[in-house]
Amino acid sequence: MTHSNPFDTPIVTNDLSxxxxxxxxxxxxxxxxxxRNFGHTFLNGAxxxxxxxxxxxxxxxxxLLKNKCTVQELDFIGIYVGVKTPNFxxxxxxxxxxxxxxxxxxxxxxxxxxxxxxxxxxxxxxxxTIDDLDRMKAIYKKYFKDRLSELGWKFKNxxxxxxxxxxxxxxxxxxxxxxxxxVFNDFADHLFAxxxxxxxxxxxxxxxxxxxxxxxLEQVKALPCMPSGKPFFIMIDDADNLNxxxxxxxxxxISYRTINVISFKISTQLNYKYYRTLFGDRIETPHDYSExxxxxxxxxxxxxxxxxxxxxxxxxxxxxxxxSDTDPYKFFPTDEKQxxxxxxxxDLYYQKQIELGKDKKQAYDFAYRYARPDYMKKMANRNxxxxxxxxxxxxxxxxxMRQFIQPARDMFDTMIxxxxxxxxxxxxxxxxxxxxxxxxxxxxxxxxxxxxDKLKEEKWDxxxxxxSDPKTDEKxxxxxxxxxxxxxxxxxxxxxxxxxLGKLFNRILLSTASERRVFSFALNDEPNSELxxxxxxxxxxxxxQEYSIGNKYGTGKSRLYILNRIIAPNFGLDPSSFxxxxxxxxxxxxxxxxSSVNFDQYLRKNGLENTFDKETPxxxxxxx
Amino acid sequence: MxxxxxxxxxxxxxNYEIDYxxxxxxxxxxCLVIPxxxxxxxxxxxxxxxxxxxxxxxxxxxxxxxSYFPYTSSKIYNLHTKRPAPNALEILSLFDGIEEVEKKRFxxxxxxxxHESLLLLYKVITLKKIPIKNxxxxxxxxxxxxxxxxxxxxxxxxxxxxxxxxxIGFGGFMNPLKKNHLIVLVxxxxxxxxxxxxxxxxxxxxxxxxxxHCSKSLDAVELNKQKHKVLCDKYFNSESFEFxxxxxxxxxxxxxxxxxxxxxxxxxIAAMNNKISTIGAGIFANENPEVQIAYATALQYNIExxxxxxxxxxxxxx
Numbered sequence: 001m002t003h004s005n006p007f008d009t010p011i012v013t014n015d016l017s018x019x020x021x022x023x024x025x026x027x028x029x030x031x032x033x034x035x036r037n038f039g040h041t042f043l044n045g046a047x048x049x050x051x052x053x054x055x056x057x058x059x060x061x062x063x064l065l066k067n068k069c070t071v072q073e074l075d076f077i078g079i080y081v082g083v084k085t086p087n088f089x090x091x092x093x094x095x096x097x098x099x100x101x102x103x104x105x106x107x108x109x110x111x112x113x114x115x116x117x118x119x120x121x122x123x124x125x126x127x128x129t130i131d132d133l134d135r136m137k138a139i140y141k142k143y144f145k146d147r148l149s150e151l152g153w154k155f156k157n158x159x160x161x162x163x164x165x166x167x168x169x170x171x172x173x174x175x176x177x178x179x180x181x182x183v184f185n186d187f188a189d190h191l192f193a194x195x196x197x198x199x200x201x202x203x204x205x206x207x208x209x210x211x212x213x214x215x216x217l218e219q220v221k222a223l224p225c226m227p228s229g230k231p232f233f234i235m236i237d238d239a240d241n242l243n244x245x246x247x248x249x250x251x252x253x254i255s256y257r258t259i260n261v262i263s264f265k266i267s268t269q270l271n272y273k274y275y276r277t278l279f280g281d282r283i284e285t286p287h288d289y290s291e292x293x294x295x296x297x298x299x300x301x302x303x304x305x306x307x308x309x310x311x312x313x314x315x316x317x318x319x320x321x322x323x324s325d326t327d328p329y330k331f332f333p334t335d336e337k338q339x340x341x342x343x344x345x346x347d348l349y350y351q352k353q354i355e356l357g358k359d360k361k362q363a364y365d366f367a368y369r370y371a372r373p374d375y376m377k378k379m380a381n382r383n384x385x386x387x388x389x390x391x392x393x394x395x396x397x398x399x400x401m402r403q404f405i406q407p408a409r410d411m412f413d414t415m416i417x418x419x420x421x422x423x424x425x426x427x428x429x430x431x432x433x434x435x436x437x438x439x440x441x442x443x444x445x446x447x448x449x450x451x452x453d454k455l456k457e458e459k460w461d462x463x464x465x466x467x468s469d470p471k472t473d474e475k476x477x478x479x480x481x482x483x484x485x486x487x488x489x490x491x492x493x494x495x496x497x498x499x500x501l502g503k504l505f506n507r508i509l510l511s512t513a514s515e516r517r518v519f520s521f522a523l524n525d526e527p528n529s530e531l532x533x534x535x536x537x538x539x540x541x542x543x544x545q546e547y548s549i550g551n552k553y554g555t556g557k558s559r560l561y562i563l564n565r566i567i568a569p570n571f572g573l574d575p576s577s578f579x580x581x582x583x584x585x586x587x588x589x590x591x592x593x594x595s596s597v598n599f600d601q602y603l604r605k606n607g608l609e610n611t612f613d614k615e616t617p618x619x620x621x622x623x624x
Numbered sequence: 625m626x627x628x629x630x631x632x633x634x635x636x637x638x639n640y641e642i643d644y645x646x647x648x649x650x651x652x653x654x655c656l657v658i659p660x661x662x663x664x665x666x667x668x669x670x671x672x673x674x675x676x677x678x679x680x681x682x683x684x685x686x687x688x689x690x691s692y693f694p695y696t697s698s699k700i701y702n703l704h705t706k707r708p709a710p711n712a713l714e715i716l717s718l719f720d721g722i723e724e725v726e727k728k729r730f731x732x733x734x735x736x737x738x739h740e741s742l743l744l745l746y747k748v749i750t751l752k753k754i755p756i757k758n759x760x761x762x763x764x765x766x767x768x769x770x771x772x773x774x775x776x777x778x779x780x781x782x783x784x785x786x787x788x789x790x791x792i793g794f795g796g797f798m799n800p801l802k803k804n805h806l807i808v809l810v811x812x813x814x815x816x817x818x819x820x821x822x823x824x825x826x827x828x829x830x831x832x833x834x835x836x837h838c839s840k841s842l843d844a845v846e847l848n849k850q851k852h853k854v855l856c857d858k859y860f861n862s863e864s865f866e867f868x869x870x871x872x873x874x875x876x877x878x879x880x881x882x883x884x885x886x887x888x889x890x891x892x893i894a895a896m897n898n899k900i901s902t903i904g905a906g907i908f909a910n911e912n913p914e915v916q917i918a919y920a921t922a923l924q925y926n927i928e929x930x931x932x933x934x935x936x937x938x939x940x941x942x
Binding site: 008015084085086087089090091092094095112115116119174178181182185188189192193195196 | 708709712713716717720751788789790791792793795796797798799800801803804823824825827860890892913916918
């Protein structure tokens with residue numbers, strides 16, 4: 001039997017059935033418990049980090065299946081709102097600028113959300129009573145039918161005076177809002193014809209979140225069949241795709257602090273970047289919302305959760321695709337010869353430490369710390385080091401599920417391709433270590449080298465187009481090209497920095513330093529604006545994660561940066577390095593960002609452990 | 625199916641007076657081919673669209689076009705890649721300035737318009753209710769693509785995408801209660817197509833491959849098939865279909881067929897093959913206003929080796 005690729009993913013996560021979602025994906029909420037708490041939350045994570053999957057698992061059908069409970073027993077009712085560019089953000093909306101765009105845009109968002117919310121509510125298996133129905137009829141009349149009629153709306157659908165169920169009323173609300181949406185769409189379609197005469201007049205009704213959607217939901221929430229005292233979670237996915245006015249509107253809704261009725265859960269791909277409300281003030285954390293940065297969880301002491309999660313995901317995917325052995329360690333085996341040799345070295349070191357009088361824990365720590373680096377150091381050709389093995393692949397993925405799944409998929413496809421050349425076709429039961437190693441090395445290369453090349457090309461093209469525009473004001477052109485040049489230089493500097501650090505950490509790995517498995521650095525002093533700009537760019541692009549730690553003098557905080565382990569194969573680093581970080585002077589990093597060659601020369605001249613200035617702390621110091 | 629004529633024959637075929645000749649200047653040599661031939665016909669007005677982001681790369685081709693019509697009124701209209709809203713108004717302004725526009729005869733060289741600008745142009749023509757018989761579209765083929773790359777799988781026309789947006793006038797109606805079905809008329813721009821699909825994240829996908837071709841380059845034909853296959857392998861749940869690049873009406877019909885099959889979904893179209901098929905997409909979307917046409921702006925064009933002009937001129941109506 002030929003297995004299909006167990007790491008194929010559907011184009012759209014939200015299309016997974018509740019059974020598949022619950023089957024395939026493990027519970028992540030032990031790590032992200034604030035996501036399920038009352039309160040507005042921003043959930044930030046790179047593409048592929050699992051945000052949509054979390055939202056899928058928070059939808060009622062999944063929760064009812066997993067918890068085997070009734071709707072009334074749910075902790076919240078999760079409504080999924082996917083913001084795909086074609087759905088929410090039309091090009092024509094640009095014409096609304098300076099034409100009451102915030103009011104009109106709020107109306108558009110409100111009716112979109114109302115349509116979606118009541119459609120999803122209509123599909124829930126409420127255990128409703130006559131009381132529920134009577135109350136909902138009254139809510140419908142007062143907060144929907146009469147409200148819209150007062151505003152001049154002529155109902156397009158026949159009003160059902162004797163609905164038989166909540167489902168029927170919810171569905172009526174949804175369908176009538178769909179009609180409102182159609183009318184709005186018609187208005188939007190004619191915007192460009194109206195814009196030429198500067199005649200953007202809107203004569204339709206205008207609905208707002210605060211005095212329409214919120215009020216209805218506040219009433220609906222109080223129905224006896226609803227979870228008592230529990231809010232709606234409106235889960236807006238990929239909110240980066242909203243335009244600026246729409247973001248302002250969402251921020252304004254967040255600022256209203258309606259968390260007992262509606263909590264907004266907003267997922268972003270780290271590109272939301274706009275937190276002002278319609279009134280000009282900013283929403284802040286933790287005052288207005290809490291924030292979860294998915295990458296954080298995977299580099300803190302909670303990283304074991306991530307590994308367990310991936311194990312669970314691999315196990316479930318393999319089971320679902322009919323594999324007899326679903327052990328991730330067997331599916332992604334290590335290079336056996338390499339691991340045996342490392343183990344032999346480990347045992348040797350362990351024994352030596354015991355002979356030197358160290359206790360078992362100390363001996364173990366020593367052996368663990370040095371066995372793999374020394375093995376890598378002793379290799380005749382270090383490029384032959386294999387990155388195969390489940391543990392290494394998990395480390396390399398750096399807390400991003402997609403950074404595990406995508407290479408895994410490519411690995412399986414490569415196995416299939418290789419097998420085509422064999423006369424005897426056997427089912428693929430695991431991914432060979434050679435395939436794992438070659439695929440992950442290529443993935444690592446593309447994630448760094450190709451990525452930077454592409455980004456720099458894009459910026460150069462941007463500059464060409466600005467420079468070549470004869471109609472642009474010269475002063476603006478100068479400003480804009482200056483800005484783009486700065487961005488290009490920042491990219492080059494970041495590329496130099498990553499290059500320098502990658503090679504430096506490789507050097508440390510192969511040195512005689514006491515801590516060799518280094519993947520992070522902390523700053524001894526405050527960076528200047530040039531260096532700060534480069535470090536910030538590194539964080540934005542996902543190459544670095546930033547934290548603050550106590551400084552080595554115990555007098556305050558220092559900035560700590562951790563490299564994305566996806567670059568480990570590219571620079572011959574040990575991806576399991578979590579233990580060590582080095583303090584470094586900013587002046588040294590300033591050399592690195594300007595030229596990795598100069599940085600290399602500096603290191604050759606001064607050595608890894610020598611100081612740059614005896615008055616300042618050492619270049620590289622051990623954390624206490 | 626449209627049969628081409630040799631470009632040298634164009635002046636013999638156009639035996640009527642053209643009130644407005646509309647074209648787009650470009651860095652491509654192809655932008656000069658039809659204007660040069662048409663200069664021997666009776667043309668009263670010439671409207672040349674220029675993308676101001678790339679005009680310095682045109683080597684003054686817009687002026688060359690004007691020079692072909694020394695006794696004709698010519699005007700340049702400015703477009704910008706990142707400003708679709710003003711672009712739409714700029715195109716509209718051409719037609720707003722024409723008295724009794726519905727009685728005028730238009731000849732449009734579609735060859736070097738961007739897909740988006742061409743669709744905007746088509747939309748304006750329909751809004752102005754200009755009769756179909758009064759508008760002649762034309763297209764000159766390429767004898768080769770990406771001429772600076774010898775290896776077939778390295779050939780490229782554009783790289784990367786900057787932004788994805790609906791074409792103004794083709795926003796469609798995206799029912800939030802329906803899923804999204806994306807139909808792609810695949811060309812040879814693999815990376816751009818993949819980025820568009822990944823960004824839109826449709827619930828379902830139809831990938832079209834052309835069964836006919838106007839390029840004389842067999843390599844280009846083979847490349848198109850290869851790119852289509854790569855996409856089908858990547859998006860293994862997608863459906864595949866064939867479409868014509870030589871007949872807008874056949875494209876319209878094929879899209880209608882697919883749309884019926886996915887009538888429960890919102891339909892989004894990405895026209896990424898030649899301009900003839902793009903007009904076909906425009907016709908379909910115009911007849912079905914709930915359909916959206918999406919456009920992805922490219923980050924980089926292969927300006928050095930984009931195309932070599934062919935000799936076949938296609939004349940068609942919408």
